[in-house]
Amino acid sequence: MKADKIVLRKMCMKLKSPFQTSFGTQQVRDFILVEVHTKDHIGYGECVVSGQPLYSEETVGTAWHVLEDFLIPMVFDRGEIAHPDELRELFVPIRRNNMAKSAIEGAYWDLYAKEQGIPLAKALGGTKEKIEVGISLGIEANIDDLFRNVEKYLELGYRRMKIKIAPGKDVEVIRALRQRFGGIPMMADANSAYTLQDVGVLKQLDEFDLMMIEQPLAHDDIIDHAQLQKELKTPICLDESIHSYEDARKAIELGSTRIINMKVGRVGGLSEAKRIHDLCQEKGIPLWCGGMLESGIGRAHNIAVTTLPNFTLPGDTAGSSRYWEEDVISPEVEVAADGTIAVPDAPGIGFQPVPELLNKYTTAIKVLARG
Ligand code: OSB
Ligand code: MG
Numbered sequence: 001m002k003a004d005k006i007v008l009r010k011m012c013m014k015l016k017s018p019f020q021t022s023f024g025t026q027q028v029r030d031f032i033l034v035e036v037h038t039k040d041h042i043g044y045g046e047c048v049v050s051g052q053p054l055y056s057e058e059t060v061g062t063a064w065h066v067l068e069d070f071l072i073p074m075v076f077d078r079g080e081i082a083h084p085d086e087l088r089e090l091f092v093p094i095r096r097n098n099m100a101k102s103a104i105e106g107a108y109w110d111l112y113a114k115e116q117g118i119p120l121a122k123a124l125g126g127t128k129e130k131i132e133v134g135i136s137l138g139i140e141a142n143i144d145d146l147f148r149n150v151e152k153y154l155e156l157g158y159r160r161m162k163i164k165i166a167p168g169k170d171v172e173v174i175r176a177l178r179q180r181f182g183g184i185p186m187m188a189d190a191n192s193a194y195t196l197q198d199v200g201v202l203k204q205l206d207e208f209d210l211m212m213i214e215q216p217l218a219h220d221d222i223i224d225h226a227q228l229q230k231e232l233k234t235p236i237c238l239d240e241s242i243h244s245y246e247d248a249r250k251a252i253e254l255g256s257t258r259i260i261n262m263k264v265g266r267v268g269g270l271s272e273a274k275r276i277h278d279l280c281q282e283k284g285i286p287l288w289c290g291g292m293l294e295s296g297i298g299r300a301h302n303i304a305v306t307t308l309p310n311f312t313l314p315g316d317t318a319g320s321s322r323y324w325e326e327d328v329i330s331p332e333v334e335v336a337a338d339g340t341i342a343v344p345d346a347p348g349i350g351f352q353p354v355p356e357l358l359n360k361y362t363t364a365i366k367v368l369a370r371g
Helices: 060-078 085-090 099-114 121-126 142-155 171-179 196-208 223-231 245-254 269-281 295-307 355-360
Strands: 007-021 024-035 042-047 130-132 135-137 162-166 186-189 237-239 259-262 287-289 339-342 362-369
Touching: 007 060, 024 060, 024 099, 042 099, 042 186, 042 295, 060 085, 060 099, 060 362, 085 099, 085 259, 099 269, 099 295, 121 295, 130 259, 130 269, 135 142, 142 162, 142 171, 171 186, 171 196, 196 223, 245 269, 245 339, 259 269, 269 287, 269 295, 287 295, 355 362
Parallel strands: 135 162, 162 186, 237 259, 259 287
Antiparallel strands: 007 024, 007 362, 024 042, 130 339
């Protein structure tokens, strides 16, 4: 695969409804799309940054800089790339900036699958024809709004409810949901809102038989989580703390995590995601695919990675209409009444980006040419 040009698009899409977590409220998704053009194909990748460094340190501004000034020149210098795994190695000297790396690596994975004439899921070694999905529900000011959301997505078939929690919006919220909806598959995500001093509150959640609690403690911690796990019955699932195979290996070894939320952007790409997948499979740690409120392009990548066999729990990959009035792909991602998404069998990501819609939501564009 030899890129003739690489196109960066700054994107801005408005969410149907605001999404509140313990670190902030998002109404607008600012992110970046990467297109890698070869003689025969275009590969698409999504950079799952946001406008502000709240979930991680990367932003649209930092990722654009790192892509334009470092990663893309490295890719042009390399010239021919036979397999996307080569990019993981190529980018090792560049520290972190995982979402920037993942965007261009994902575009090469799409290209690679298109050149082979196979779906991305197959190119990755995926084995499923459909994937099971749940939904991530933001914090609501008012419990009736949360009830309405849970009701709606249960009716639509979603296989588990993930409830965002924060201090003061935790035990009573989960208790109310259990009283109202009984034993539905449910988990909580704290996005690092607690410390070990809150162990009393977190222990109270044990009573509600949650599938797991996601990232209760600091975004950069794996020590306190191990301590906390010793005190909790509920399994801990790390999200923010896992940036690499090495992070996963150490967290598993320490007992800091019993389940891992995989976000391809957070770990720097699909090749690293596969390495973590294989490690977790060997260690008996189940995986599921997290989300970053992606457009259809990132969503398609998430569907593909979820077809790997150790993604045994429903992920956060909801249908396009949960987020957008209109998505940028055709067809849009749809969740069937049984809470599954059919894995497309067209080559590459299997959903076609629609040029007019890409342009409609593009706020800046830069074409970088080889040479
Ligand atoms: O912590 O998993 C998270 C969205 C943005 C940033 C962090 C998280 C989330 C979600 C939403 O939970 C997942 C989705 O629906 O894409
Ligand atoms: Mg999370």
